[in-house]
Amino acid sequence: MVRxxxxxxxxxxxxxxxxxxxxxxxxxxxxxxxxxxxxxEELLALPGEIGKRGGRLVVSLRAEPKTLNPVTxxxxxxxxxxxxxxxxxxxxxxxATQLTExxxxxxxxxxxxxxxxxxxxxxxxxxxxxxxxxxxxxLFTFRVYLxxxxxxxxxxxxxxxxxxxxxxxxxxxxxxxxxxxxYGAGERLFDGLAILPRHLLEKPYAEGKxxxxxxxxxxxxxxxxxxxxxxxxxIAGQKLVLERNPYYWKQDAKENRLPYLEELVFLFVPNxxxxxxxxxxxxxxxxxxxxxxxxxxLSREQRGYTMSDAGPGLEYNFLFFNxxxxxxxxxxxxxxxxxxxxxxxxxQAISAAIDRNAIVRLVYQGRGAALWGPVTPGNxxxxxxxxxxxxxxxxxxxxxxxxxxxxWTTGTDGEPGLVDSEANPVxxxxxxxxxxxxxxxxxxxxxxxxxxxxxxxxxxxxxxxSLIDRVTQTKQYDACVQGLVSFDADPxxxxxxxxxxxxxxxxxxxxxxxxxxxxxxxxxxxxxxxDAPRYEQxxxxxxxxxxxLADKQPxxxxxxxxxxxxxxxxxxxxxxxxxxxxxxWNVEQLYFRGTSGSGRQ
Amino acid sequence: xxxxxxxxxxxxxxxVLHGIIACAGFFAPYDPAxxxxxxxxxxxxxxxxxxxxxxxxxxxxxxAAQLPDDALDxxxxxxxxxxxxHFFVTGARYRLLGLVPFRMHLFGAQKxxxxxxxxxxxxxxxxxxxxxxxxxxxxxxxxxxxxxxxLGVLIGAAAGYYGGWRDGLLMRAxxxxxxxxxxYLLFALRAFLPLSVSPVESFLLIVLVIALVxxxxxxxxxxxxxxxxxxxxxxxxxxxxxATDGYLLRRHILPGTSSVVLTQAAILVPQFVLAEMTLSFLxxxxxxxxxxxxxxxxxxxxxxxxxSYWWMYVxxxxxxxxxxxxxxxxxxxxxETGTEKIVRTTGGARW
Numbered sequence: 001m002v003r004x005x006x007x008x009x010x011x012x013x014x015x016x017x018x019x020x021x022x023x024x025x026x027x028x029x030x031x032x033x034x035x036x037x038x039x040x041e042e043l044l045a046l047p048g049e050i051g052k053r054g055g056r057l058v059v060s061l062r063a064e065p066k067t068l069n070p071v072t073x074x075x076x077x078x079x080x081x082x083x084x085x086x087x088x089x090x091x092x093x094x095x096a097t098q099l100t101e102x103x104x105x106x107x108x109x110x111x112x113x114x115x116x117x118x119x120x121x122x123x124x125x126x127x128x129x130x131x132x133x134x135x136x137x138x139l140f141t142f143r144v145y146l147x148x149x150x151x152x153x154x155x156x157x158x159x160x161x162x163x164x165x166x167x168x169x170x171x172x173x174x175x176x177x178x179x180x181x182x183y184g185a186g187e188r189l190f191d192g193l194a195i196l197p198r199h200l201l202e203k204p205y206a207e208g209k210x211x212x213x214x215x216x217x218x219x220x221x222x223x224x225x226x227x228x229x230x231x232x233x234x235i236a237g238q239k240l241v242l243e244r245n246p247y248y249w250k251q252d253a254k255e256n257r258l259p260y261l262e263e264l265v266f267l268f269v270p271n272x273x274x275x276x277x278x279x280x281x282x283x284x285x286x287x288x289x290x291x292x293x294x295x296x297x298l299s300r301e302q303r304g305y306t307m308s309d310a311g312p313g314l315e316y317n318f319l320f321f322n323x324x325x326x327x328x329x330x331x332x333x334x335x336x337x338x339x340x341x342x343x344x345x346x347x348q349a350i351s352a353a354i355d356r357n358a359i360v361r362l363v364y365q366g367r368g369a370a371l372w373g374p375v376t377p378g379n380x381x382x383x384x385x386x387x388x389x390x391x392x393x394x395x396x397x398x399x400x401x402x403x404x405x406x407x408w409t410t411g412t413d414g415e416p417g418l419v420d421s422e423a424n425p426v427x428x429x430x431x432x433x434x435x436x437x438x439x440x441x442x443x444x445x446x447x448x449x450x451x452x453x454x455x456x457x458x459x460x461x462x463x464x465x466s467l468i469d470r471v472t473q474t475k476q477y478d479a480c481v482q483g484l485v486s487f488d489a490d491p492x493x494x495x496x497x498x499x500x501x502x503x504x505x506x507x508x509x510x511x512x513x514x515x516x517x518x519x520x521x522x523x524x525x526x527x528x529x530x531d532a533p534r535y536e537q538x539x540x541x542x543x544x545x546x547x548x549l550a551d552k553q554p555x556x557x558x559x560x561x562x563x564x565x566x567x568x569x570x571x572x573x574x575x576x577x578x579x580x581x582x583x584x585w586n587v588e589q590l591y592f593r594g595t596s597g598s599g600r601q
Numbered sequence: 602x603x604x605x606x607x608x609x610x611x612x613x614x615x616x617v618l619h620g621i622i623a624c625a626g627f628f629a630p631y632d633p634a635x636x637x638x639x640x641x642x643x644x645x646x647x648x649x650x651x652x653x654x655x656x657x658x659x660x661x662x663x664x665a666a667q668l669p670d671d672a673l674d675x676x677x678x679x680x681x682x683x684x685x686x687h688f689f690v691t692g693a694r695y696r697l698l699g700l701v702p703f704r705m706h707l708f709g710a711q712k713x714x715x716x717x718x719x720x721x722x723x724x725x726x727x728x729x730x731x732x733x734x735x736x737x738x739x740x741x742x743x744x745x746x747x748x749x750x751x752l753g754v755l756i757g758a759a760a761g762y763y764g765g766w767r768d769g770l771l772m773r774a775x776x777x778x779x780x781x782x783x784x785y786l787l788f789a790l791r792a793f794l795p796l797s798v799s800p801v802e803s804f805l806l807i808v809l810v811i812a813l814v815x816x817x818x819x820x821x822x823x824x825x826x827x828x829x830x831x832x833x834x835x836x837x838x839x840x841x842x843x844a845t846d847g848y849l850l851r852r853h854i855l856p857g858t859s860s861v862v863l864t865q866a867a868i869l870v871p872q873f874v875l876a877e878m879t880l881s882f883l884x885x886x887x888x889x890x891x892x893x894x895x896x897x898x899x900x901x902x903x904x905x906x907x908x909s910y911w912w913m914y915v916x917x918x919x920x921x922x923x924x925x926x927x928x929x930x931x932x933x934x935x936x937e938t939g940t941e942k943i944v945r946t947t948g949g950a951r952w
Contacts, residue, residue, distance in 0.1 A: 291905070294904065297909055355638070361638065361641075
């Protein structure tokens with residue numbers, strides 16, 4: 001299944017106001033150190049059910065990862081494997097609470113002016129090959145990420161206010177990050193930044209070959225990370241086998257070193273239906289990213305597994321029109337249509353005519369939520385409660401169209417047809433990704449909704465890549481149904497969508513100057529929320545953004561699906577979350593209950 | 602059963618079947634694109650004559666379906682409310698035979714919609730969609746077969762009659778057409794076409810594509826027949842008397858191919874219906890919401906539909922009587938005209 005996730009913004013800039021909320025997680029020294037330990041380890045103790053060591057967990061991955069190198073990983077499967085299971089970050093966003101918590105940095109301090117972050121690193125932490133991790137690895141990592149010649153995907157994220165973040169070592173356990181612009185608690189930045197082992201990668205980096213190392217063919221002993229699992233074996237086209245990292249720096253409440261599982265296997269199963277079959281036959285232990293229909297198929301006969309609806313996630317689906325400036329290559333036909341699309345009342349009318357509840361019912365079988373803005377009910381802190389949720393109203397849609405100068409004539413078939421002020425019939429096509437049945441279904445429902453306004457819309461399912469090409473490059477399209485999945489609940493995660501200069505500003509991407517006054521205002525507000533030190537101030541700015549979006553309707557928000565997952569009954573500590581990775585976010589705590597648990601059904 | 606009436610019976614049966622599809626608007630209770638969003642994937646309603654109290658009703662009726670409270674699946678039968686079937690009711694507008702505006706339907710119900718073959722993901726009546734879908738699929742098959750045979754006879758006769766380098770050229774071209782990977786070419790072709798192709802345009806495109814793919818085989822068949830015919834004594838005699846090429850072809854040779862052509866037609870139509878279904882199944886056919894048999898089956902690509910809603914298979918059954926009819930007609934024609942040998946040895950197109 002190809003989703004819009006590929007287009008996700010990789011910018012996760014600093015978010016302020018989200019301060020330490022990890023009181024329950026106190027690092028404590030571990031007993032029972034491996035004999036070869038050289039310095040006392042400060043293991044992070046996780047609360048939760050105490051598990052049992054052993055077992056191999058098998059999950060499906062929708063595509064083969066392209067690389068195991070965090071510097072070059074851009075595709076979703078690579079990121080899922082690398083960030084989810086093989087690497088660790090300095091500060092982590094807890095996928096369940098959506099708040100930050102200590103990870104490799106056991107604590108951190110922010111200076112009064114918000115320009116300095118002092119991170120204290122966990123003592124005695126070691127890479128999966130047993131080599132110690134310290135501040136030098138960290139300095140090396142940031143040197144690599146910020147090096148222009150490396151073209152690291154993380155570089156964008158580390159340029160704040162136009163200047164790269166400066167990193168300074170105080171001692172082996174303390175590092176200071178300096179920003180040029182005041183930032184509040186921007187520790188969300190550090191989530192998802194994998195730490196590179198200097199002892200393995202310094203040489204290739206010096207030789208300028210960093211982007212060529214750590215492919216999938218890398219021998220297991222030349223790979224090292226700080227995550228719960230390390231590379232064991234890769235079989236092209238079939239699977240990636242990871243094994244337990246014996247040096248992992250977390251333990252449970254009873255001081256057992258995590259992870260519990262011996263092995264984690266990713267099977268490459270490209271097709272969603274095939275993933276369902278594998279799960280149903282017991283070949284895989286967990287399943288996530290389920291469509292509502294497959295979910296009800298699996299729910300109907302639960303044999304040894306349990307399905308659960310984890311509630312709305314962060315995916316928002318929307319219809320948008322081509323709001324680009326007509327260029328020299330734009331056909332006269334499209335130029336004429338673009339005049340309608342740029343009329344806010346036209347977009348408001350379309351929005352009023354769409355039956356969102358029908359979308360939730362028919363596309364998601366009720367397992368989802370209708371949307372009137374980009375913030376889904378799964379996002380706990382950022383929704384604007386004052387944005388109205390008007391019910392479908394064809395009368396209102398007709399009134400708006402009339403105000404915008406549209407009229408109705410009786411067509412040849414006796415049905416009323418909408419025409420613009422120059423008597424052109426209002427017709428347009430709606431693109432959708434042919435591999436995404438849900439969105440094609442939404443488009444078909446919208447098509448029927450618009451027919452009642454006398455608008456003749458056509459649904460055109462096309463291949464995902466050519467869809468993206470049309471929307472972001474050639475700009476030859478009328479309208480499109482798409483969806484985005486934010487991978488953090490913080491609004492900065494979607495900065496690329498809302499800033500007019502952003503590449504994912506889908507209705508008119510990568511503008512040099514904001515094309516409209518309201519886009520300029522959104523730009524300003526997004527900058528404001530980036531700079532504001534307190535959550536309340538940031539929330540106020542982002543609330544205003546949501547109001548503008550609701551008024552101008554550059555994206556007509558439709559619906560958000562629930563996160564639907566399933567797991568074998570024998571798996572303990574299974575707590576699906578609304579953020580990616582939905583089921584593997586606490587993979588270090590997952591365990592098999594043993595025969596007593598899985599035997600019964 | 603006499604030999605003579607064999608193919609006639611098949612022809613009558615086919616005419617009846619095609620008549621039903623041609624008058625789909627009358628036999629279908631609803632507009633095929635009309636959505637009933639409260640009833641997606643509703644299972645077929647059973648026709649009853651005896652109600653839940655055991656009373657007999659002369660007028661057949663169905664029971665309405667309801668969702669249990671707070672659930673979305675599955676529908677339950679609500680025996681409280683029988684919905685009697687009414688005949689010759691006024692309903693959705695349509696054009697009879699594509700020409701006469703009409704509103705009368707064979708049957709319908711008054712209080713609520715009835716679904717004798719269930720509904721699809723959007724709550725559209727499956728029975729209406731199957732009937733309307735047949736119009737496109739069968740027309741594509743008939744037009745495609747007509748065009749193919751026209752091309753095939755033209756090229757085959759030219760190759761067989763003139764022979765020599767012309768024969769070689771045309772037959773090599775035919776082999777090329779048989780060997781090309783058509784499905785992939787079609788995907789490429791679709792990518793080049795403008796985005797929004799109207800249903801009529803894409804229908805014509807399908808017919809054209811089907812004909813272009815199909816002409817090679819009938820052309821080779823016709824060529825074979827022409828080759829043997831042109832050496833017959835009566836043809837030689839006519840030529841000796843000074844008959845022109847045009848006259849010979851028109852008067853003596855093409856009539857001789859008629860039995861092959863007719864039999865081919867009966868074989869090609871179902872094949873081309875199947876071709877249309879293949880294209881639509883893969884999303885290369887007529888766009889939503891216009892139904893065709895292929896696009897009706899396309900929802901079966903989803904595993905969840907495959908295992909949950911058996912009535913979505915029904916469109917596949919709809920083609921069976923048509924195919925039986927055509928193949929029955931073809932073999933009756935073969936027996937009739939004795940062309941069995943030729944057709945058997947050459948087989949059909951590859952779809």
